[in-house]
Amino acid sequence: MNNQLSVLVPFFSTNTSDTSEEDDIFYEDKGTLEEILLLGSKVPFAPLISKQKDHIPKICIELVHLHATRDHLVLLDPRLLNIQESEELALRESVQETISHFLGSDGEFSSNRWMFPANDFKDLNTHTPSQANGLNIDIWMPKDTTSPGLAKQWRKLQNEIQMIWHDHPINEARLHRGELSINSVWIYGQGTTADINQHSMLKSVNRIFSNHHLGNTLDHRIQSLSDFVPLIENENHDFVFAQDLSSFEWEQHWNSWTQDLMNENFVKIQLLKVSGKDIYEHNLTAQSFKTNFFTKLFQNKNNHSKIPSWQDYSKNIRWNLTGSMECN
Numbered sequence: 001m002n003n004q005l006s007v008l009v010p011f012f013s014t015n016t017s018d019t020s021e022e023d024d025i026f027y028e029d030k031g032t033l034e035e036i037l038l039l040g041s042k043v044p045f046a047p048l049i050s051k052q053k054d055h056i057p058k059i060c061i062e063l064v065h066l067h068a069t070r071d072h073l074v075l076l077d078p079r080l081l082n083i084q085e086s087e088e089l090a091l092r093e094s095v096q097e098t099i100s101h102f103l104g105s106d107g108e109f110s111s112n113r114w115m116f117p118a119n120d121f122k123d124l125n126t127h128t129p130s131q132a133n134g135l136n137i138d139i140w141m142p143k144d145t146t147s148p149g150l151a152k153q154w155r156k157l158q159n160e161i162q163m164i165w166h167d168h169p170i171n172e173a174r175l176h177r178g179e180l181s182i183n184s185v186w187i188y189g190q191g192t193t194a195d196i197n198q199h200s201m202l203k204s205v206n207r208i209f210s211n212h213h214l215g216n217t218l219d220h221r222i223q224s225l226s227d228f229v230p231l232i233e234n235e236n237h238d239f240v241f242a243q244d245l246s247s248f249e250w251e252q253h254w255n256s257w258t259q260d261l262m263n264e265n266f267v268k269i270q271l272l273k274v275s276g277k278d279i280y281e282h283n284l285t286a287q288s289f290k291t292n293f294f295t296k297l298f299q300n301k302n303n304h305s306k307i308p309s310w311q312d313y314s315k316n317i318r319w320n321l322t323g324s325m326e327c328n
Contacts, residue, residue, distance in 0.1 A: 003230060005257060006205070006270040007240045008033070010250045030188070031128040033274060034210055034241050036325065037199040038218050043128055044191025049217060050108060050115050053193060057118035060189035061103075062129050063088065065180040066162075072136045078112060078129050081180055085111045087170050091182060094168060095161050102157040118190045123147045124154065126188040130212065142187055154187055161185055201272075201279070201323065202239060207231075210241040230265040243274075254310040261286055262307070273319060277326055280319035 029036060031043035039048065046058035063083055066073045088111045092099070099107070099114075108115040124142040132140035142151045162184050165171060171181040198219075202208065209225045225240065242250060261269055264286060271282040 002234050003236045003238070003266050004268050004270065005230075005238050005240065005260075005266050006201070006272060007253075007257070008243045008272045008274070010245050010247070011243055029131065030126060032130045032212070033243060034212060035128055035130060035218070037202055038208075040195060040197030040199075041326065042191045042195045042197075043189060044193075044195040045128065045189025046115050046118070047191055047193045048196055049113070049189075052108070055192050055194065057122040057190055057192050058115050059118040059121050059187055061114040061116065062186040062188070063091070063112050063114075063182050064129065064184050064186045065182060066137065066184045072138060074134060075129060075132045075137050075140070075186065076180065077133050078186075081112065081182060083111045083182060087174075087182065088112070090170050091165060091168060095164050098157065098160045098164070102153070114185075120147060120150055121154065121187065122190050124150050124187065124190065126190065128188045129186055132186075158185055158187075199325070204237060205239040206236050207238045208241070209238065211245065212241070230260050232265070251310055254313075255307060258284070258307045271317070272322075274325065277324055278321055279323045279325065281322040282317050282319050 030041065031039070035043045035045075039045070046060045047053075049060065050058050052058075062078050063081065064078050065076045065081060067076050088109065092109065092114070099116075103116040103121075104119070106117055123145050125145050126142045127140045142154050144151045165181075165183050171183065174181055205221065207223060208219060208221045209223050209228045211225045225242070228238070228240065230238070240253075242253060245253070257266070257269060260266055261284065267285065269284040271284065273280050
């Protein structure tokens with residue numbers, strides 16, 4: 001048995017104080033940590049999803065619901081909408097003239113997303129719906145980079161679509177059924193196939209587990225974290241995105257996985273954390289439980305388990321720099 005488990009540990013558990021720039025870096029990122037590691041820093045969804053595999057830059061335009069609060073708008077998870085193909089078609093036809101004016105007529109369409117050649121919009125600084133999910137959209141709206149006026153042009157397109165869809169019969173029917181309206185669009189994911197650049201630490205992995213249900217659109221190896229079971233075969237390497245689990249959820253997984261390690265279902269658990277743009281690791285093997293560290297950890301305690309809680313263990317971890325988010 002030579003299985004390995006790599007785990008990106010929860011942010012709350014890393015006690016990271018090495019950088020004061022982490023919040024700024026978070027807002028600069030074009031997508032979530034998972035999306036960046038799976039696709040590269042530009043998070044080029046559009047060329048990945050597009051059926052036209054060429055070198056023309058493309059953009060994604062997601063059909064979304066913007067929830068109005070007292071003083072701002074919040075982007076809700078697009079997966080909540082469950083848009084039917086007939087609904088998308090009717091909504092698209094109602095804004096066909098508008099999107100043709102701004103985006104041209106060479107588009108690809110699905111029930112929840114449109115893709116177009118990016119043209120000038122390729123230079124916008126955008127964020128994925130996952131990155132902005134549940135948050136005030138003000139800081140996540142597209143911004144100009146090298147070409148002034150593009151963000152303003154996008155907002156004009158977005159506003160025109162919003163006005164047409166505000167009282168569209170499709171949305172009236174959805175509201176009558178108690179469903180969220182489809183009241184706006186979100187731009188993101190621009191790039192070419194050359195921009196797709198998966199991080200090197202994922203390239204040798206057999207299976208990837210995530211709570212975000214990213215699905216095989218991004219990578220055929222992705223599965224739901226709730227389905228994780230160690231494989232009883234040699235040379236399997238699993239990777240788990242656990243960075244946003246609650247403390248209770250993480251403690252449960254920690255207990256289960258360290259027990260698997262003691263039962264030799266894994267030869268090693270590689271714990272990973274991201275601090276700024278750096279990636280740190282801490283490796284745990286079955287032999288680790290036989291060291292003086294574990295003996296001392298349970299001295300004067302009534303707990304007879306051989307496995308320390310994560311709260312106890314994490315206080316004594318030595319993290320070693322192993323790579324960079326920019327290193328592929």
